[in-house]
Amino acid sequence: MSLTASLASKAVLIFGGTSGIGLAAAQQAKAAGAEVTVVGFDAAGAERVAADNGFAGWRAADVTQPDTITAAVAGLARVDHLVLLAGTFVAGSVLEADVAYLRRAFEERIWAAVATLRALGDRLAPDASITFISGALADRPTAGGTAILAAASAAMEAFARGLALELAPRRVNTLSPGTTDTPLLARTLGANRDAYVASVTEKLPLRRLGTADEVGAAVVFLMSNGFMNGETLHVDGGSRLV
């Protein structure tokens, strides 16, 4: 039996499910029969995405604000698969950037996960899966102001391993994508997006970025394979090799 068949009628909650990797995961989970609720920052956008894709529901929250997470999950009776992908590309010099801004890398990741888990409590099914996101930066930081984001990403991987024990028998994994072609690139780089993509891709083994569908499929794999636990899954086209 295809393992994705296990997602039929399961309640899937995806923070960051309104765009990019999270949206691709949401679409694929729905195609496998799951009841998908997506959470985004922008309420109007989340409502539109949910309607366009036939998702079971949508919510808006700012994951750096725990009260909004609590409000977003208030009406949910049960969550079988929780995916936490909401986040931005926080980049800045450790010595010069605004510290409150740099802290955001951890607020969007570690502390958002803590707030979400506490808000859901026992509504997270006893056999639930939880999937976090890190990124290739966790293994290969760059000199361009990514040290804090690299640290926050690596922290998610360690946090997942600890939670896999603390929340057992719930499963907890982290997905680590290489650079993936999503709206995040234009959101972060603006008019410099195309030049950045050209400079990066020429150095990569596959000479291209990952697609949201390729990375989203790995999220669905971590949800649906009941023996994946405490793992960091790299989906990066071999970018860590160069």
Ligand SMILES: NC(=O)c1ccc[n+]([C@@H]2O[C@H](COP(=O)([O-])OP(=O)(O)OC[C@H]3O[C@@H](n4cnc5c(N)ncnc54)[C@H](OP(=O)(O)O)[C@@H]3O)[C@@H](O)[C@H]2O)c1
């Ligand atoms: N793309 C890459 O190359 C790459 C590589 C490694 C890791 N990642 C990580 O993967 C995750 C998803 O990235 P993506 O490329 O799919 O990005 P994306 O297309 O920009 O999507 C980001 C998602 O997160 C939501 N979001 C952002 N800030 C939020 C906040 N404060 N509260 C609630 N929701 C918020 C967005 O909602 P709205 O649309 O409403 O703003 C959207 O649903 C991010 O955490 C990113 O750091 C991405």
